[in-house]
Amino acid sequence: MTIQNATELDAIDLKLLTLLQQDATWSHQALADQVHISPATCHRRIKRLRDEGFIERQVCILSPHRLAQTMGWGLTALVEISLDVQTQEVLDAFEARAVADAEVQQCWRVSPGPDFVLVVQVRDMPAYQALAHRLFTQDAQVRNVRAFFSVKRAKFGTQIPIA
Template identity: 75%
Template sequence: MNTPSSPLDDTDIQLLNLLQHDASQSNQALAERLGLSPATCHRRIKHLKDEGYIEGQVAILSPQKMADALGWGLSALVEISLDMQTQEALDAFEQRALAEDEVQQCWRVSPGPDFILVVQVKDMPAYQDLARRLFTQDSQVRNVRAFFAVKRAKFGTQWPLPPLPATRRQD
C-alpha cells in the first residue's frame, strides 16, 4: 500500500482506517484487530498524532437531535467573492470567518468564489446577524450566495483508505 515516498506503512494505514471509523475503540481492541501488542499500538497512535496525521478526536453530534433539543436548525453553504484577491485581503477575510463560532468550515476555493463556508445557526435572524458581521460590514466582500440546507443526504469525515484485510478483521 505504501509508496516509496510515503511515511505511512500498511499498519499505519489500517490503524488510521479503524480510528476514523470509530475512535472510541480501546487501545487493546485496536491492537487485537491489527495483531499488535497494546504497547506497539499505543506508540503508533502517539506517532500518528505527533506527526499530525490525527488532528483530533471528537464526537459528531446529530444535527436533527441538536436542532430538536436546542432549536438550532439552519445550515447554510455560503459562497463569498471578494473585490480583490490579494493575499492580505484573503487572509483578512479568512481570519474573520475563523473567529465566528457559527462557521463550521471555511474553504478557500478556485475557480469561482474565493471562499465557501459551512454555517450552522439557530434560525434566519441568527444568519442575518452573522451576515451583517461577516459580509456586509466588510467592504472587500463583493458577492455572497447562500444556499440553505433542506436535507442532509450524506455526511462523512472519513478518508477513503483501503479496508483492513479480511485475514485480520475480527468482527
C-alpha cells in the same frame, strides 16, 4: 517534488487510521486486536501518528437533526463569498474573520469561482442574518454572497478514503 522527512505508513498504520476514523473511542487493546499487534505497540504507533500530524484531533460529532428536535433550532447554510480584491492581505483578513466566528464550521478557500465557501450552522434565520451582517455586509471587500440553505443532509462524513 520530494517531501523531506516523510514518514512511510505501513499496512498497520493505514488500518489503525481507518479504524480510528470510524470510531476514535476504541481502546488500544481493541485496536491492537483488530490489527494483530500488542496494545503497547498500538499505543506507540497511535502516539507517533498523532505526533507526526496524521491525526489532527479527536472530536465528538453531534447530530444537528437530533439537536434541532430537542432544542427547537438549527439551520445549516453553504455560503459562497466573492471578494472585490484578491490580494493575499485581503484574502487572509477575510479568512481570519471567518474562522474566528463560532458559527462558521468550515472555511474553504476555493478556485475558480468564488473566493471562499463557508459551511455555517446557526440557530435560525435571524442568527444567519446577524452572521451575514458581521461577516459579509460590514466588510467593504465582500462583492458577492450566495447562500444555500440545507433542507436535508443526505450524507455527512469525515473519513478520508485510505486504500
